[in-house]
Structure formats: C-alpha cells, structure tokens
Amino acid sequence: MAKKPKTAGGTPATVALTAAGIAFEVRAYEHDPRAESYGLEAAEALDADPARVFKTLLASLDPSTGSGQRGRLVVGIVPVTGQLDLKALARALGGSKAVMAEVAAAERATGYVAGGISPIGQKRAHPTVLDSSALNHDTILVSGGRRGFDLELAPRDLAAITAAVTATIGR
Template structure:
C-alpha cells in the first residue's frame, strides 16, 4: 500500500486501483500506463514537479500525451518563471521515485495545478505511487483533496 492509496482510503474517495507490469525499457511511463490499461491517453495524467524563480516547488498534473508549458505553469502559480525541479529534490520532497510520483500522499503538500482538460473527464488516472500502479478517481475529488486549481498548463 502506498501513501497515495492510504490517503484515498482515509478521504473516502471514489477510487479504483489499476496495476500493470511496468517495463523498465518504457520511454514514457504515462503512455505505457494508457497502453497497458487500454484507456485513452487523454485520461491518464502525469505528475511533474517544477521549481519557481524562488526555488519553491509546485506540482503540475497534465495528460501524458501533452507537454508542460512552463510559462503557463509559472503564471498559474503566480511566479515569474518555472523550470523542471531537480530529480533528487523531487524524490526527497514527495517521497516517491521518478516515474511513480503521485499527486496524492506526498511527504510535503505542494501547490498543485491540474490541467483544465481533466474537467472533461468523468474519471482520470494518476500514479498511485509506484511504477505500474495507477489510481482512477473523479477530477473534482482530486482537486478538492489537494486544494488544487484548474488551469491551462499545456503547450498549444
């Protein structure tokens, strides 16, 4: 059981766990999840961690088949600039390994932005805290649980 699943249970979220065999050679963990679970890639979301111009970390949740627009993300978190955070710092701060970073149950609560496309989904899939494990839940529940906000954060 991961911290993400523990939190989902505690908060009594409407969630389902989906497990698949992760291939170490996969180029994209998120696209691999969509393919192995047989679901549209626009319903599977990746969790990325960025650092703003003051080295404050924030979480971006976006479809696995999209790229993060760092300018839009910076604007969404009220910063001048944003860059991808240092991987070692990401693992230390979230408590998860890269490729298995869940937005749920992180060691430290970070400002979180969910791409607006999630609002069009009945349910969305995010990492459940390790490679090969996804948690499916309604976007509104993820938003409320994380005190997140919706914003357009993907490349045009």
Template sequence: MTPAIVYLKKQKVAYTLHEYVLTHSSDNYGQDVADALNVSHERLFKTLLVSLNGDPKQLAVCIIPVSATLNLKAAAAAHGAKKAQMADPALAEKITGYVVGGISPFGQKKRLPMVIDDSALYFEQILTSAGKRGLQIEFAPQDLIRLLGVKSHTIRS
C-alpha cells in the first residue's frame, strides 16, 4: 500500500485502483500507461515537479494530461513566480518520496504548492499515479482540489 492510498483511505475518498503492465515502451511513458489501461490520454494525468525563479529548492507541483506538454511560462505564472524549469529528478524523488514515473499528488513526504491543468475539470474522474509504477488511481478531480488546496489553471501546451 502506497502513501497515496493510505492518505485517500484516511480521508475517506472514493477511488479505484488500476494495475497495468507495459508490453512496450516508447518515449512517452504516460501515453503508454494510458494505452495499457485503455483510457483517454486526456484523462490520465502526470505529476511533474518544477523549480521556481531559478531556485532548485523552491519546488512546486504541476499536474497535466499525459497528452500535453507543460507550459513552463504558464506554470510559473500559476505559481506566482517569474519563471519555472523542470526540477532535478533526484530532488523530486527525495522531496516526494516517490520514484519518477510513479509520483502521486497524494501522500507526498513534503506538501508542495500544486496546480492542476483546468482540463481535469471536464471529467468526472481522472487518473494519476497511485505512488508506484504499475499502479494508477482514479478519483474525482474535485477531491484533489478540496483535499490539497490545488488551484486549477491552463498550464499545458
């Protein structure tokens, strides 16, 4: 049981777990996962960490569909910063407690400011990593917003 699942159980949030095995891999892990689960690429979201204003330790979370690319300028603005860049993967793993490719917005070791792309609000249910590769969690995006104080903005390209 991952910290994400423990957190959602403790909060009494309705969710569904989905296990998957990748039979092939391309240069887009998230889209491969969506295909393995037979879900829309727009409904499966990836959790990315960015560093703000050139400070590698000033981290924030951006949650976007696997079909999209993060717009760093929009991500910076959504987090009230002048600029954003992708965080160092080793630091992202250390801060969240999850491995890259399995970072969940729920149950992170350190709570960071989070923004989710507003396209999530078009769906009753979305999926994100459940905290490890091979496991996704499906839930209502409003639960993420309510529980973690997540803001929604257009942050995808």
C-alpha cells in the first residue's frame, strides 16, 4: 500500500487550503502544554486580538436518551474569549439539543489531537457553524491541525472550505 506523500510542515488543513486555492498564512508559536487556555495562549504568543482567534469544538447534535445511539458530530467555531452556546449551535443546524462530544470521539472523527483540532481538513466532513462575530474581521486565526500551529485566513474563505453556516453561537 502506497503512503501518502508528506508535505514539509503541512497538515491536512494546509493541504486542503492549498488545493482549494485559498490564501492563508501560517502562524506558528512555541506551545506550552501547561497553558490553561490554548486559544488565549495562541492570541498572546501571536500578538493577535483574542477576538480574532477562534477555537474549534465538536458537539453531538440530538444525542439519544437511553437508546445507546449517539447523535451526529457537528463543529462549532467560536472566539477563544467566550464559550460555545450549545442550544444556539443546535438551532443553527436544525436540531433540538447538543452536548459536547467526548474528546476521544472528536479526535477519532477529525484526525487531530484535542487542542489542535482544525475545522479544515478533518477526516470526515461535519456540519459546521462559524460564529457570526468572525465576519467582523478581515482575517481570523484557527488551529492549523496541531498545537502551536495556527492559520490566518478570511472568515468567508473558512466558511466556504468547511461549508459552514454562520450564526451567533458564542456567548
């Protein structure tokens, strides 16, 4: 079986952006595993306004109650300065309820490690919602697929490559 070619310093996110012809800038920094908030750490290390730095969170939409079946995984992208409003996320995707996904499930479904989950280039495409506050900025930063590795790009480009809808899902 042939191995996939490696790109120097690339991640599935950078490969996907390059293939789509979307302009982006790599913004790397030395990650401190003791940091309390990886997102706020990124903002400080990259000298970026924290309102422009977004985190990628996975949730389970309409999880069952007692049948043993899980809901479908969905992605919420919100500023690191706030929290994901799970009710708003569910409404934005036509669901009734959402709960945070288990870390192991998020890692398996995306192919990324927690704290470095990129909304771009995940193993499987998931319904995605980008917080509408992203549209207030020319560019935003999201994880590039590993801790200490962010990507700066236009929010409309992020929405396009992830097929995201925009809604107010942060609080």
